[in-house]
Amino acid sequence: xxxMPKGKVLTKSRRFTTAIILASLAGPLGAQSVxxxxxxxxxxxxxxxxxVDRSDYPRExxxxxxxxxxxxxxxxxxxxxxxxxxxxxxxxNPAHVIETRLFKEEFTKVDAGWYPDALxxxxxxxxxxxPDAAAGIPGQTTRCYLLDIWVPPDAAVQRVRIEVLLKxxxxxxxxxxxxxxxxxxxxxxxxxxxxxxxxxxEERSDSAAMECVAGYVMGGPQTWVGGEANIRDxxxxxxxxxxxxxxxxxxxxxxxxxxxxxxxxxxxxxxxAFHWSGPEWYLRMRDWIYRNP
Numbered sequence: 077x078x079x080m081p082k083g084k085v086l087t088k089s090r091r092f093t094t095a096i097i098l099a100s101l102a103g104p105l106g107a108q109s110v111x112x113x114x115x116x117x118x119x120x121x122x123x124x125x126x127x128v129d130r131s132d133y134p135r136e137x138x139x140x141x142x143x144x145x146x147x148x149x150x151x152x153x154x155x156x157x158x159x160x161x162x163x164x165x166x167x168x169n170p171a172h173v174i175e176t177r178l179f180k181e182e183f184t185k186v187d188a189g190w191y192p193d194a195l196x197x198x199x200x201x202x203x204x205x206x207p208d209a210a211a212g213i214p215g216q217t218t219r220c221y222l223l224d225i226w227v228p229p230d231a232a233v234q235r236v237r238i239e240v241l242l243k244x245x246x247x248x249x250x251x252x253x254x255x256x257x258x259x260x261x262x263x264x265x266x267x268x269x270x271x272x273x274x275x276x277x278e279e280r281s282d283s284a285a286m287e288c289v290a291g292y293v294m295g296g297p298q299t300w301v302g303g304e305a306n307i308r309d310x311x312x313x314x315x316x317x318x319x320x321x322x323x324x325x326x327x328x329x330x331x332x333x334x335x336x337x338x339x340x341x342x343x344x345x346x347x348x349a350f351h352w353s354g355p356e357w358y359l360r361m362r363d364w365i366y367r368n369p
Contacts, residue, residue, distance in 0.1 A: 107156065107157045108155060108156040108160070108162075108242065109154075109155045109248065110153070110155075110164070110240055110249070110250045111152070111153050112137045112152055112250045112252055113137060113151040113153065114135055114151070114356055115150060115281070115307075115310065116129060116358060117151060117281070117356065118151065118191060118220075118281055118307065119151055119153040119192065119220050120183075120189055120190050121208075121213045121216040121217070121220075122215065123155055123217055123218040126192075127189070128188070129280060129281050129355050132354070133354075135356050135359055137150060137252060138253065139252070139253045139254070140254055141255045141363060142225065142227050142254050142255065143227065144229050144231050144258075144259065145227070145228065145229035145261040146226075146261040146314075147224055147310075148254075148314065149310050149314060150222070151181070151192075151220060151222060152166075152178075152221040152222070152240055152250070153219075153220050154204065154206075154218065154219045154220070155206070156206050156242075158217075159206075161204065162203070162242055162243060164178070164201060164202040164203075164240070164241070164242055165201035165240075165243070166178060168236050168237065170236065173231060173234070175225070175226040176200075176223060176224070177224040178197070178198050178200060178202050178222070178223060179195040179196060179221060179222040179304075180195070180197075180204075180219070180220075181193070181194070181195060181222055181307065182195070182196060182211070183211055183213060184277050186278040187278065191277050192220050193277045193307055195222055195304060195309075198221070201241075202221065204219050206218070206219055222310065225238070232256070233256055235256070236256065237251065237254075238252045238253070239251050257367075259365070261321055262320055262321075262324050264300050264320065266300040274306075274309065274312065280355050281355045282355035282356075284315070285312065285315035285358055288315035288318075288319045289319065289361075292322060298316070299316060300316055315358075318361075318362050322365050325368075
């Protein structure tokens with residue numbers, strides 16, 4: 077085992093690098109793990125995707141594209157043995173290109189089980205223990221967080237490595253290399269006074285984005301209702317950003333061309349293809365918007 081020379085002090089960047097090295101030496105995950113999911117894959121307190129968000133082919137989050145002047149969000153699921161405490165940290169390399177925030181996801185009981193929804197901001201590194209005494213969920217094995225990434229409007233087009241680190245005695249890592257692309261959300265003012273009704277917690281995660289999509293397809297005005305109180309707020313916020321880019325360039329995203337012709341969003345939401353694909357169909361549309369300015 078390497079020993080640091082006496083009198084040496086690790087800088088912040090060195091500490092981060094050391095953590096990554098330790099993570100790579102930690103070996104295979106056992107009873108503890110940390111994983112990253114898209115914003116459309118909500119995770120229950122037992123480590124499973126909630127029933128309405130499941131799909132046959134979930135997307136593996138390895139190298140997502142991020143627009144500039146925009147937020148992007150991801151779910152983090154932490155699993156450790158019962159009554160084990162941990163620290164959770166999210167860092168980036170190079171540093172200071174993007175900003176990261178962590179929110180703890182609070183669970184709500186619905187007919188289909190426990191769904192994460194309400195968000196509570198937490199500081200880096202986040203401290204936790206499973207089960208969460210405040211939640212009071214029998215048999216809980218998983219605690220969930222929302223990772224919110226902000227890309228400034230003047231950020232250079234580049235790749236940024238993000239490491240979500242879980243410390244349980246040793247470090248465990250969930251890596252992700254985000255790609256900052258040319259697409260930029262136009263400047264706007266968000267209104268927190270006028271809030272439109274969000275779908276229910278038990279509805280599919282993409283339901284929170286569909287009002288934005290329908291408004292764009294049918295030629296409605298851009299809305300910026302704001303809000304970061306829950307996961308549905310975040311999904312709605314991110315969809316508003318995507319539709320703003322599409323409006324800026326007069327795009328009709330390919331997955332929506334039939335909707336643009338028929339003007340019927342609800343009909344499409346009832347088709348078997350829509351339900352088979354799962355809520356992550358939206359990510360394919362987002363990719364198209366970002367790549368075709």
